[in-house]
Amino acid sequence: MDTGTHIVMGLALAGIATLDPVVAENSATATSVMIGTIVGSQIPDVDTILKLRSNAVYIRNHRGITHSIPAVLLWPLAIIAVIYPFFPEANLFHLWMWTFIAVFLHVFVDIFNAYGTQALRPFSSKWVALGVINTFDPYIFGIHIIGLIIWAFGANPGYIFIAIYAILFFYYVLRFREKRKVYKEVKRMIPDATEIIIAPTMKNNKWRIAVMNRHQFFVGRALNSDVEIIDQFDRVPVPKIPILDAAKKDKNLSAFLSFSPVYRWEIDEYDDYYEVRFIDLRYRSNDYYPFVAVVQLDTDLKILTSYTGWIFSEEKLRKKLDILPS
Template sequence: MDSGTHLVFGLGLGGLALIDPVIASEPYGPVAVLIGTIAGSQAPDFDTVLRLRSNADYIRNHRGLSHSFPAIAGWTVLLTLVLSLIFRSVSWWHLGLWILLSVVLHVLSDLFNSYGTQAFRPVTRKWVAWNIIHIFDPFIFGAHLVGIVVWLTGWASPRVIFPVLYGLLAVYYGWRSLAHRTLSARLPARDPEHRDGDQYTLLPTLNLYRWNIVRQSADCTYAIGEWDKGAVHWIDHTRCDIHPAVDASKKNKDVQAFLSVTPFPCASVLEQAWGYEVRWVDIRYRHRKQYPFVATVMMDASYKVMQSYVGWLSDERLEKRLRMNAY
């Protein structure tokens, strides 16, 4: 999820923790647990500092080891230790359980969206993305805001607000999961262009009743469309290039970082006077007729890399960047 949603989760869990009599009865218990749940809800994303090294390092590692089983334990122990030293009267055991819950919910909520995480390391390094909840879900964010406002204004007790809120969100996650599973099963029958071997992926959008679709075919083509009002609408078709320059680009660190996180990579090759421009796009992220998550490599005729980039850019900014670096 986005950082704002993780923040409201931390605030909400701080309110929910007041149902714990050990926390509620300590003078500094609510303060300690609120700090802990806010920090715990943000901790797995501290790997953002990798941006200071390079985009490639950040993309390759974001939501990787920092979201794994060892990291969940590590973040919990670290935050519990620090806060227990500051708030010595608060039960470290109860404080640690609420911090653990905040870290686990961060990782769990990230599993529900399309980018996914490597949450099951070290068992497997596979990226897991359930494609059920959009990275920013207005209902989840809005429900938290309402609960927090009601809490701060004193209209209701947090012991009532947050159990109701998280019970409602559990039902919401269940409903979205069921809808995703049901619609995914219907897709092949609803697609008038369906061919044997086609594989479909349903992706969430901001609209609760509209889903994006990626169809991958055996002939290296992708179709991008949407499920809306019970019907499939295809809006773009693209074919991935097969070229020696594509194979050569896979040795580049920026491309390797890109390929490590996307299940839908597609490369195109543009021949230039100075050699080749290879552009990789992630088919999942189509926005305003563009694919802004890219990895590009400029190489000479002998496939020697001249310049490369990985990250999020519009077509216009990417073209400007590549042209500037070409001369």
């Protein structure tokens, strides 16, 4: 989920914690638990700082080790080590318990996004992505804001957010049912599909679709369960040729390939350099595929420049690469 949603979820959890008699009866415990749930709801995303190094490092590591099983166990201890000295009268076990729930909840809700997490590390490096909730879901964020406003007017936050989370449980069930309807329709249209990726959008009834069979890629969208195929591409295996072998050594392309399961590739030749482009087919937006990896090599196949990330126009991509085609 996005940062804002994680913050309001941390506050909601602090509200639910007020139903804990140990928290309710001890002001030091209550204050430290509120801090712990807010920080715990954010701390797994500390790896966002990797963007300062490069997009390649960020793509390879975001929601990786910081969302793993060892991290979920260790983050609460690290947070408590900082908080507890300021609140020595707090109940240590209950501070740990609510902080742990906050960290666990962060990783758990991220699993439902299309991006997913490596939550099963170290047992598996597989990305767990259920793809039923958009990274920012206005309904989930909005109902939390409503709950916080009601709390501000003096209502009991514990009962408010228990009721809200009961509503959200049924909302998640509904989202799974809607995705299943889309899946069945795609399977009816492309019965020989070997992989179907369905991703939510900010609009509740719209979905992005990427499908592959043995010979083709299909890109589509769904409104409710009405599926429309927009683009089709022949599925051309990436050949082992010197240009591509050299390009794959680039850190940006390597990061892209470690993350993207459905992509097509292109090679363009100019007077004094080559350009290799890999295009993720999952994120079509306004007739454009914004998630790409591009590598430019000279005629001796030495890498000149490269980029991976989100680009919404060719002009901006050229600025990132800082080399214009002749």
